[in-house]
Amino acid sequence: MIGNDIILALSVRSVRLHFLRSVLAALGIVIGVVAIASIGMMGANMTLSVTEQLSDMANKLTVTPYTGGGGGMMMGGGGGGRVVISSGSSSDDDDVITEKQFKTIQRIVAKYGTAYTVRSESDRIEVGSDTGRATIYGLDPEIMREILTVEEGEYPKSTTSVAVGPTLAERLNLKIGSKLKIGDPDEGSTTTVRVVGILEERGMSMDLSTDMAIVGSDKLFVGIYGGEGEYDQVNVVVNDINNADVVKTAIEDELNRKEDTVTVQDSSRMMESITSSLSTMTTFVMAIAAISLLVAAVSIFNVMMMSVNERVREIGILRSIGTQRTEILRMFIYEAGILGLVGAIIGAVMSIIIGYIVVVGMVGTAEYFFAAGSISYVPMAMAVGAAICIVTGVYPAWRASNLDPIEALRAE
Amino acid sequence: MSIPVIELDDVTKVYPLPAGDVTALSGISIRIDEGEFVAIMGPSGSGKSTLLNQIGCLDRPTSGDLFLAGKNTREMDDRELTSLRLSSIGYIFQKFNLIPLLSAYENVEYPYIMKHRKNDDTGRVRDLLALVGIDESLSTHKPNELSGGQQQRVAIARALVNDPAILLCDEPTGNLDSQTGTQIMEALSELHKKGRTIVMVTHESEIAAYAERTIVIRDGRVA
Ligand SMILES: Nc1ncnc2c1ncn2[C@@H]1O[C@H](COP(=O)(O)OP(=O)(O)OP(=O)(O)O)[C@@H](O)[C@H]1O
């Protein structure tokens, strides 16, 4: 029995008759859809997970001494793979934030949130026989409790105790109670401190990058490096995210009135630049993936032309017994559409599987995999794949529908 | 006097070829009335198939007019001519020309579905297949699983399914042995007796003998 839409039935039968050829043509579409969808999803997941991390610090401003370079310093190497960390600012140059400047900042911020000082220095460290470099932060112990979380152990209180970041602890195999030496013996004295706490992972951040750093009290820091009343950085936490801009402008207006003395940085610039470079990268890779769809389109075109050429006589018969041109057109568009649809559906299923693997492998988390911004690449790639098939099928179908019935009937 | 079913008025068909124009028909005027059984005879290449293709609206005359049931086909577009082929003309070819993807039953049902936009629920397809001697088990066969005679019977059933006013046959027995040919001719005679207008091209006089009237074509002219 044949359905009411006999034209569709003919298309289906033609596809089935040339099963292998159809499968191969559809396979091209499958590959194209999978490539586009999984790359798109990977990009979306990267962007989502980075934005999520970054938005945690959207209410934070950092004030650093003006260095003339336009404030290029960002993220103190938080995600770097080496123990060596170069802090954005170091106290061996003259650029510091003075106590007076800090008081001014505090006064401005008072209405909107809080400000605290950060001292930091990159120095040589020694654990047993291992040596390396790390950033040492000096923070007010009160502040430390507010902004950092200790995963294991406790907050350092004395001038001989420190907390260490989780990555550093792992690299140097530091435990609670481990001893470590700070400072280069060739250049002067070293200070031995005891690890009393291991910090929780904090990830990429621009205010403090503690994952690979050592955090001690400001007394400990001043004891080693001096610099009473001088700070490397002032961090501002704004209570209402919407005030971040106001605070930034107010600080700049006040402290940079005569000449530039500080750089105020908010996370929005960094966020924008990261997400835009991520999306540029994703778009670029997706464009490469789109080439595979183009190749698929060529193979669909080829199959459709073959199908039309093989069926010239059949087209002649159909036309001679009263099949309209538009119906012949429809028949071949359907055929291309079936190939596209089958390819797109298989491609969609496979891109969910392969995309998941790629996302877990490249982004490290599938947390955002089913978010609308990510999973929507599947229907999008499907639509593109199916549409390409249909568009590619238009010319062969048009050719078929315009065959002269008599000429077509003469074909062998 | 009633309007003729088919009327050709000074029909000429010229095929423009690079090597020079071929005039397949020149100045043909014929009228065929309702219920007639007309045979068109003539030597090979004389223009018989070309003439039948004009009548069957598969082709358009280079000049001259073709009237079907009084309507000038020159004024019709491809869409109208196609629906004329679907509803008013039944075509039977020498090479059977069944649709290879469809079974015998479906081949007969195809023009019905095209016309009525639904499956045949009236039993007409089954009845027609029975009329031409194709039983139920054969009707599920694909054309390549049928003999030449069986294919031609299916083709006749297909030509009749939309109850066309005109039945056109281009050498319907040309690819069949004489015994099968006789059976096909008897089936056609039967249809003629029931009042169907039939125009048949043949070059065999025994076949032409089934018709009431014979038109002889020579070099594209009525001889
Ligand atoms: N499509 C075409 N292009 C060019 N010339 C054609 C075409 N169709 C037919 N002709 C020419 O027109 C003439 C008539 O051909 P037609 O097929 O009508 O002959 P016929 O009487 O049916 O012959 P036969 O008995 O062999 O079938 C021939 O000379 C043929 O070569």
Ligand SMILES: [Mg+2]
């Ligand atoms: Mg002929």
